[in-house]
Amino acid sequence: MLSDIALYGAFETGLIYGLVAFGIYISFRVLDFPDLTVDGSFPLGAAVAAVLIIDGVNPWLATGAAVLAGMAAGSVTALLNVKLKILNLLASILTMIALYSVNLRIMGRPNVALLTEQTVLTPWYDLGLAYHQVPVVLFVIVIAVSLILLWRFMKSETGLAMRATGANARMARAQGIATGGMIVLGVALSNGLVGLAGALFAQSQGAADVTMGVGVIVIGLASLIGGEAVITPSSVLRALIACVVGAIIYRLAIAFALNADVLGLQAQDLNLITAVLVTLAIVLPGVRNSVVSKFTRKA
């Protein structure tokens, strides 16, 4: 069975990936913009935060800078699409590839260690909680604040305009909405959240590494789709809650898979399990949304 520490570990990682799922919800669901930039903006957030922390910047400021860096990356993708008319998927792949070099430049080496540095987590260790509980407590607060802010934003006039842009761009333009601007804002916001996730991940893991973005998009999508299978996203609030729940379920599934020696599963089967999980989530009945339609053949 799962130990306490493995369980808290699953929640810790799940909460961080909940932020990624928020970002993917904005790009894929709200804007209908398949954005793969996240594989680059996740390590970008980690790199920016890590380098600033090493330079002695306050960890929260460093984390804020990571959010801005993520937003800048997202803006590049969106501008490539909106201004240069490059297909959205391709635009995001271009940015993602470019970010690999950018991240190496920012860090100056492939791995920046934070193990002995002051991070956003450091002050929380003095609260008397068990060592493995601290990140979970902090990340619950971060994700709750993000969720509330996002929810309120989506109900604001700008948020409604963004949702209209994704639902029906032509109609939105007819209503006087600057759809190009909405796409830039939305994709920037999405990648800002992913940059935040990267910054927090680096701080809880003790290092930023150029390779840490591998598979972020797949895991984020799996979380999003899995969450929607459990909680029907009939409103923005439910959709956001589904993101968090899905991300945690995904991490719990991985934790169980790591413990599933009984089933004869081994370490090298993890990627297969992930693929099966995503496939199951996609074909689960009742999940019919724009994300799914992108990944299944039109009848």
Place this chain on the structure above:
Amino acid sequence: MAKRTLRTLFGATLLAMATLVQAQEPRVVAITQIVEHPALDAVYQGVKDELAERGYKEGENLTVMHESAQGNAAIASQIARKFIGEQPDVIVAIATPSAQTVAAAARNIPVVFSAVTDPVGAKLVQSLEAPGANITGVSDMLPIDKHLDMLLRVMPDAKRIGTVYNPGEANAVSLINLLEERLKARGLTLEKAAATKTSEVLGAARSLVGKADAIYLTTDNTVISAAEAVIAVGERADIPVFAADTATVERGAVAALGFDYYDHGRQTGAMVAKVLEGKKPGEMPVETMEKLDLFVNPAAAERMGITLSDELVSEAEQVIDSAK
């Protein structure tokens, strides 16, 4: 009669107690590895084989847990949490990212890392001599001192050592700095020639002619990709070229002391065994590779104007016979 029964019973109890003592709980070693990769898999195998040789047999008195993160940082983190939750006797972390995630979360469990080049830079240990905390391991940093010993054994009169390096490669730069420091300690000088891409390596090597008595190449990716250019200059100008990796000897360098990752794993396994026997990781200095394989290329040496002693050639693990 009753007395005999009693004695038998007593003996049986003693015997049972002795077996109980022997059949202790198996020791648990948890091995986390960032990705499946021939070198890292060899480390894993080496750790297991060394433990077996030292009497820790898997399935008998040893349980080995092994997980690979398949290159995924989030999974590496969950593997670390899983291992820590199960409280093994030792966690072995293969490669820097896996070691860092374990170090970030492990509090009271001994950790032995392996295949980490710069444990101080990765903030795993405070210093190589006294790691502190609950962590130590084996670094795969080039044993530059041993390389220099070998070079000076072949060329005792060498005073100026030349090298070609790429200033844009972080690992290469740190190696060059280390090399310069070690040479200075021996009263020798380093002649550096920079090449930022493979096409510049030939020119950089030529600039060393007349300035260097011997050339030593580190594991700089840019330079090793174009090692033939350096070797060609060495042959024309009679400057013997030494390498840090054995593959370059096959391409025409004079000699190199390399290591293989299976032996790296064996050395790690030996440290793990010491921890299982009760040594504290924080008090065990970080080790670098001890078992090195000497590769020599006598024909290449002749072309660069020196002759390798028979003694050295007989010591070599492998003698490359490149007629070219």
